[in-house]
Every structure is written in C-alpha cells, then in structure tokens.
Amino acid sequence: MGLFSNKVDRSQLQPGDHIYSYRKAQIYAHHGIYVEADRVIHYTNTKGGSGSYGSVSGKTSKRENQCKNCGHDQNVKRGVIKTCIDCFLSGHDLYRYEYGISFGHFLCKKPGTCTTGQSDPEDVVISRATNLLYKGFGDYHLFENNCECFAMFCKTCKHVSQQATYRFNHFKFIAMEWRNG
Secondary structure, eight states: OOSSOOBOOGGGOOTTOEEEEEETTTTEEEEEEEEETTEEEEEOOSSOSOSSOOOTTSOOOTTTTBOTTTOOBTTSOOSEEEEEHHHHHTTSOOEEOBOSOOHHHHHHSOTTSBOSSOOOOHHHHHHHHHHHHHHOOOSOBTTTBOHHHHHHHHHHSOOOOHHHHHHHHHHHHHHHHHHHO
16 A cells, blocks of 8 residues: 555455545545455444435335345444445445554554554454444444444454544634634
C-alpha cells in the first residue's frame, strides 16, 4: 500500500483484514472485518430504517430489497451483520486499514486509515467478529460506538475510533475559533 492511499483489490484481501470504504465524498468511512471469500462482518446503525420491506407498488416484499448474493437488505438497521463485499462497499472503493506502521508514516496518513498499534492474529480477529455477530456490539453512537470502533475492537480488543475523535476535535476547534473570531 502507498504512503497516502490504502486502496486494494479484492484479490489482495486476507481473512481477518480490517477493511473500509469511504462514503459521502470521503467525509467518513465504513469499516468492517473481511472474514472469508466475499464475506464481511461489519457494524451498522442500530437506529432508524424502516425495519419493513416496502416496494414502489405499496405491497411489501421481503425479496425486492434483498441482495441476491447474501440476502442483506440495506433498509433494515440491525447492528452487527455479515454481508457480501458488494453490500459492504455499496458501490465505493475498497481500502485496507494498516496496523503496526511507523510513527512517521502514521503522521502522513488520513485519520481512520492506520495505527502504530499491532493487530492480534487473524484467527482471534475472526473469532471476535463472529462472536459479536451473535452477541451484538451495543447501540450505535457516532462518536463512541461505531463501525470503526467495532473493527478496531475485533483487531486489537481496544475500543477506539480515530476518525470520530478527529472529526469531534476538528469541530471543537472550529467552534472555538468562531467564538474567538
């Protein structure tokens, strides 16, 4: 992977990889754990969404909104889920989170893409992710319990979100400047 980009091809993925995909013009990224051929365990919002299956005709049909590959319905919010990689990516590019990089390299990277910390072995990572698939990861919270926290927890057993911390501190800085300006 390059100094400024962690973009990867699907063929480069290994079970236990922490992957992510940018959303909304790279304002934030969605994170998950690649667990096996074409499957990702990731954490989604637990609030909102219809919870039902609607259609244009007004009739409900469970199959209309479901992915033909994995059965996932993106309109249903349900916490920790296992989907195909296409549903995880939702039409966006694929990136791999880096672990164990040098501090100098870390300073050059965008928050939420890497860490100087080490990852646990892949079998431990996959076991944690699978366990959370069945036990859950609590209620979603943008800054305190999100998809990056989930993936970092699976990889390191630490509950951290670099992109959320960065965004939160960035907004605090802007607010302070605005009040002082």
